[in-house]
Amino acid sequence: MVHENGAAELQHRKVFREEIRNAIREAIFAGELKPGDRIIETYWAKELGVSQGPVREAIRDLEAMGLVETVPFKGSRVRSLSEKDIRDNYSVRICLESKSIRDAIQNLDDPALEQLVTRLRTILCEMETSAGEGDLRSFTEQDAAFHRAIIDATGNQVLLRLWEQCNMRNWFMFSALTDAKSLRKLQAGHKKLTEAICQRNLRSATATLEDHLTSLMDSFIRG
């Protein structure tokens, strides 16, 4: 019996909460629920054929993600994100990712850095494929995987947890970057970043990251 590898193998038991959370999230993405709209527990309970409890928990999750705001006894609403909110979000994300790059470049030994770079290049390849096929969904997932890989390499769980919370992919799964030009530009940024990390060039890496995330933010704001 050689199973039970840490925590990865576990948590596969499905709990309603997750599905409910996704359902409400999708409704927000689809524009069915607009910023400011109320999220009524009993409505979603009936809609999804479950009871109120799990819906409550799902809403709490969305709240922790920053997608929803709740006032006790009054209810929950879809948060309306101002341009400032988005800017704040990205500025914190840049802060966290800069740190992860700094930590990776400064603390990882050669084999570990090599391993990270290899992983980044693998993801890069997969992104090329997704971009070629026009599969936006997997492209954005791989984009997240790319950035997460760097943070993973630092081994800092706190950093990872906080980053997950300000990764806007959680807010808007698909964004305005539907055109091929944006994708190519993103890819160029990823490549440049990978090379900078490979060469332990901290200055170039952080500058590239800032450019990369800032242009991503701009496309959100404009789109």
Added chain:
Amino acid sequence: MVHENGAAELQHRKVFREEIRNAIREAIFAGELKPGDRIIETYWAKELGVSQGPVREAIRDLEAMGLVETVPFKGSRVRSLSEKDIRDNYSVRICLESKSIRDAIQNLDDPALEQLVTRLRTILCEMETSAGEGDLRSFTEQDAAFHRAIIDATGNQVLLRLWEQCNMRNWFMFSALTDAKSLRKLQAGHKKLTEAICQRNLRSATATLEDHLTSLMDSFIRG
């Protein structure tokens, strides 16, 4: 009728969840619940004279704080924090607070910075009093208020939310810093930081902050 100032005045309606969350947290602080121990919903429901639902929600909150880990259908346990966990936590906190100081110094205009400094000095005074009276609880609360004030001044809600999550005060309300010597050292750090901000001396401010938080971390690890 001149109430309803934004969001501060609201959320005063008590919800069980908060009290339950605090009760369990206190049990962890008191050593009643040790790392690895299970947190049983029905036990706490009976213990506190409430039902299972609110207890579940409270546990979810503690989970989001990183104090507890949960596996579906198996239950929740108090997370065991390694020294590395604590170090990671502080290194992220330093990252976030450095950013807030940088943003404050670079972006605030003179009146706004003046206002921040005034507020910091007020808190500083209150801390002197608490320290003199040996009131550890209010001292730690004011310490948190001091750091929060800087982040508040930047107006970045995302930064604030993430900072709340890696503020270890949430984990260990009272720490090992019971001796008067540590308190004086902390206070000296606060004062120096306040002056550096007042003079817009970014280098001094961040260096002071790093020292300050690092020594705080050390006292946690040693204590």
Added chain:
DNA sequence: AAATTATAAATTATCAATAATCTATAATCT
């Protein structure tokens, strides 16, 4: 005796019903 399978106890997840609270509308008062 070791391993496997059944059973029982404990615990979590969910439900359905009720209590508490808020919101909007109607009634009352000055």
Added chain:
DNA sequence: AGATTATAGATTATTGATAATTTATAATTT
């Protein structure tokens, strides 16, 4: 009329009971 106070309807918060799942223990098999 304008403001204040009741009332009704909607929604959240909580409860107590039940179903689903896991864990520990006993029974069975080989």
